[in-house]
Amino acid sequence: MLDIPGFTPVTPTADIRVARHGNRAKCLQRLIRMDLPVPQTVAIPFATVREIAEGQMPDLATLIGLFEGEPMLLSVRSSSEAADWGGPNAVLNIGMNDAAHGWLSKTLGHAAADKLYLRFIRSFAIEVMRLDEEPFDAAKTPSEACIIYEEEIDDPFPQSIADQLAAVLRSMARAWDGTSARLLRQAKGAPGDAGLGLVVQRMAQGMGPGQSGSGVVQFVNPATGEPKVTGRYMGQAMGRRDLRNSDKAIYLTRDERGPSLEDLLPEVYGELLKVGARCRKRLREEMQVEFTIDQGRLAVLDAVRCPREARASVAIAAALARDGIIPRSEALLRVSPDTLSRLLHRQVDPGAERVVLARGIAASPGAAAGRIVFDSAAAQAAQSRDEACILVRRETSPDDVRGMHAADAVLTERGGTTSHAAVIARGLGLPCVTGAIGLHVSHKKRRVILADGRVLREGDEITIDGSTGEVMEGRVATTEPALNGAFGDLMAWSDDVRDIGIRVNADTVADATLSRTFGVDGIGLCRTEHMFFESGRLTVMREMIFAETGADRAAALDRLLPMQRDDFTALFSLMSGLPVCIRLLDPPLHEFLPNETDGIRSLAEALDRPLSEVKARIESMQEYNPMLGMRGVRLGIALPEIYEMQARAIFEATVAALAKGVDVRPEIMIPLVTARREVELVKRRLDGVAAKVRDETGVDFDYDLGVMVETPRAALRAGEIAEQAAFLSFGTNDLTQMTYGLSRDDAGRFMSAYVNEGVYPEDPFGTLDVEGVGELLLLGASRGRKANPKVILGLCGEHGGNPESIAFCRFAGFDYVSCSPFRVPVAKLAAAQATI
Ligand code: PEP
Ligand code: MG
Known part of the structure; x- marks a missing residue:
């Protein structure tokens, strides 16, 4: 086994630990042990990342020397101890430079090489060096982007992979230490001093001749937990962001609405299904698998615990226990009491009258009615009065997390299913609608203008249906949640052991x-x-x-x-x-007596006594x-x-x-x-x-x-x-x-x-x-x-x-x-x- 100070090559026998290298590194090792086609990976432990944040860089020449291949392109992903504590975004294609561009132009063609290089310069400039995005919007070619970079930073775009990698590692390590990242992960239960690990991986190109592309697949419906192959695939693409942002992505399973990977590459599709089944059995979990297809060959880049809503997490845990993959006791431990309580959320009564004011993205399930508030302070004030409220924001930021804790639901003008509001609301089990179409929120004027010009003000009542994305007028009736078989199983198993x-x-x-x-x-x-x-x-x-x-x-x-x-x-x-x-x-007893004049007057009438006498009597009881x-x-x-x-x-x-x-x-x-x-x-x-x-x-x-x-x-x-x-x-x-x-x-x-x-x-x-x-x-x-x-x-x-x-x-x-x-x-x- 290689013993290199500061990092650990991920091999079947390496000493990789969740508490030292993070969850992703451990998971990748498990995939490697299962003989899945995982590109070469090196883990950087928490301690090294902490040193990097403090300005002490490990020996990157040795790290880079561990990787083979031409051109040498790497990715870096975060690996925190618990998958849902988050971490800085992945950076792909580190090592892209003029030479790699030349090499890729020959193998992939000019267009693909240009696209890769341009994208890397942009993401390096904006996400790593924290430059403004705007000047780069004008760049149409890598050389234009390099010139803008140099103008902005007074240094040429770095050509050395070691320089690029150092900048990426430093930026990711410091981002983890930032206040907003800390608050976000603390809201998810992470300790303040939680460590961050990083994994450096050789890029498996999803761009190239023949069938190349990248995708994400999961084998259950993330909303319900029922078995279902879901996800997306896109030819000539790389990374999750490509998939999220493009309408060129295709379905995975045969679908009448459009082309699918199953039709396009049936063998690779079959291989993916096997990967899913093996992961479920060996990792004892439903995994979401990120993959690339490099000229027809499948590479598994990463597998994370499949993100899931409350209902799905209960269904998945119960199904794993029913299939004998985990014991019942473990299924019980896998569902947090809070998750279970989310399952008990209300839904809008299907028979209720509803006037839909706006529609947006159904970002977090459940329904809630309440009065509009525009900031955290107002949400907390409403909560202290025991009054239901809906936090309405243009979009949310970590500063709004305390308001989200206090609110009954969240509505945002902007954003989607992965925006801050959506992610946090799902974590908290709050109904949430994001990206509400035609809505204009003015925090300053404390009002919302609807698409038809109508205006809602602070204190107005609305109902949010986070399962359909509807925003409704007033208080709409809700029904009790429908609890499924998995919930019943969990309750029965709890009864058996408690x-x-x-x-x-x-x-x-x-x-x-x-x-x-x-x-x-x-x-x-x-x-x-x-x-x-x-x-x-x-x-x-x-x-x-x-x-x-x-x-x-x-x-x-x-x-x-x-x-x-x-x-x-x-x-x-x-x-x-x-x-x-x-x-x-x-x-x-005086709690049963009225304390307002009207109430006291009606009591005097009911008792047929003078008002003054009733008042005096009430006072005497205080x-x-x-x-x-x-x-x-x-x-x-x-x-x-x-x-x-x-x-x-x-x-x-x-x-x-x-x-x-x-x-x-x-x-x-x-x-x-x-x-x-x-x-x-x-x-x-x-x-x-x-x-x-x-x-x-x-x-x-x-x-x-x-x-x-x-x-x-x-x-x-x-x-x-x-x-x-x-x-x-x-x-x-x-x-x-x-x-x-x-x-x-x-x-x-x-x-x-x-x-x-x-x-x-x-x-x-x-x-x-x-x-x-x-x-x-x-x-x-x-x-x-x-x-x-x-x-x-x-x-x-x-x-x-x-x-x-x-x-x-x-x-x-x-x-x-x-x-x-x-x-x-x-x-x-x-x-x-x-x-x-
Ligand atoms: C209590 O005091 O804990 C209790 C259950 O009674 P109450 O809340 O009604 O005072
Ligand atoms: Mg009491």
Whole structure:
């Protein structure tokens, strides 16, 4: 094996490593090991590229000396550790100079040689030496281009391959260190100091006599993952850019719309299919293969993991496992929880009325409606108000990435399927339409002029369909995503391996229905207060809150009772056989009262009381610190009739459901507990109600009483609390709020400063703070379990849908986590991944 300082020839036995040379170099070695016709390749490791960026060039004469052939033309491609971290664009035909031009004129003819040389001078000048593009537009011949080059840079166009190569390597190494490249790759999860490797390869000419050309092929549909040969081929062409920019490219497979490689060169086409099948088996992946045909001979230049949308990545992983190429556990690991969540995106309802304002390129699938914003700051502001927004830009740049994170969809005037907006949006799973025809975006005037002259302004609502490229007026109805067989397979395989339950936070029949289709293990949190906000109920609720006497309150509660009973009966029937955990009323009562004059006036009318009295009453109920005030179990202690009504509704619904043959044993959960005595008091009352309902109906039933551990004191006193409880459910939203003393409703205003300054590694309301809140969880869990070994442990804060937090709960020995309906599949996959 050759041992050359600074670079490594890629041979079957060379020591090429992803962590040292990058993904592309490793992949090329694998292709070489498979005996595929790969042109001679040398890898430059991360360390050398770093030195090059710092101005220290390795011995290029030795590097060039490794290559054979005449004329000596090389390409350089980037090779980062993970394929999707990107890297500077490839530079082709390094070594093109007057001599090579002369040589190629003889073999390829003048026209082809001129074209190659002219193109190289241009790309060297613009991409490597960073000269302006414009002066080169006038150059029609290589010599004209050489003159322009010299005028611009005061030096002749370099004729030495070593000089050219040095400039290319330096420019690529420095581009990787630039701020925008760094931000882009960080958005894709790369560490700030990620390395870049480079691969230098001998050019296989796609231009020359006979059948020569270049192409890109993949063997699956990148949108769906279904088997399908797709890609393009073009005669007398070189590199991906040729293929992208030309309408002379032809199909690969026989196609009635035009000529194809299959017809033109059936043997080469057959060979390509074999390459695809071998790559799939040996590399255990669907690959996209870049190839040239050099006078009828196939050369495989490169193979990268086939780019794919969320749907396709799930389909591909599942198919590889079904075909026995990878184990199921690996298929599960190959799909990131985020990818899965993208699959769950909405589509425009086919039956919905739509007025199409513009059409563009369907750049990233899914549909979203929202208000127009024109920059990142406005997108972030909308997000903090919980308002859906569509980021509209002429085109996007790295500066817009933060806005894209905050937006629900992206629309750009310019660009195509590979433009910045499209690539980033696909990465983020955002619906995106690029290159919208006839649209004119003015960031300055904050408006969009449509092709027919109509004007849209900031704040106007539009709907984007990133699957069709349509931009529609207003809010168009969307449908839930259609989940295919591969998704089902993945869910089933996750269920086979995961050892922590995944429940759902569901308050409505719709939420519960959706989560059942995802195969959820039960309801972990039904927030009953949401049921009181429905129309028709709010007034009764307000009457109950305003009641001055016990009798008035009882009358209002009597009216609420059947409504709650119906809610619970419906949930029990839907979730038959699965646990349903209902939380008793939690928020401060004044949250149910109106705070605007109009609302207060209608309340006064409904109550038949003077406006001033109602106003004064509302004011008297205001609290200085409502989140720490009269809420949760404190309501249950101070106004026990409310919890009693809720308990009666739950028990009567249980009886009604049992009568229908539904398998139900309700769980009732007490919020915001701080002391054992609170639990005892509520338990005694609830047991009393249960006994009465059993008596009245003659039906025997059971229920489990649990406690929400969402105050630090409850976690600390979990031992004595657990003696009274069948389960403890950690409410990490409030627990985080109280552990940090950080308002969950106000922290958004300064959280980004905190995260940017490294005070907190992440927003603790999104990802569980394992060091602080996590310690309380561990403590509460162990004290609870010690006092009551049978106690069931769950978590129902927002963290229940976060993969890292799920892994932590599993580590802490929790029985389940509970999350919002759309996070259920993500949580199941994350739970499975945590066990593998
Ligand atoms: C919690 O505090 O974690 C919780 C689940 O309850 P809520 O978000 O309703 O306060
Ligand atoms: Mg809470």
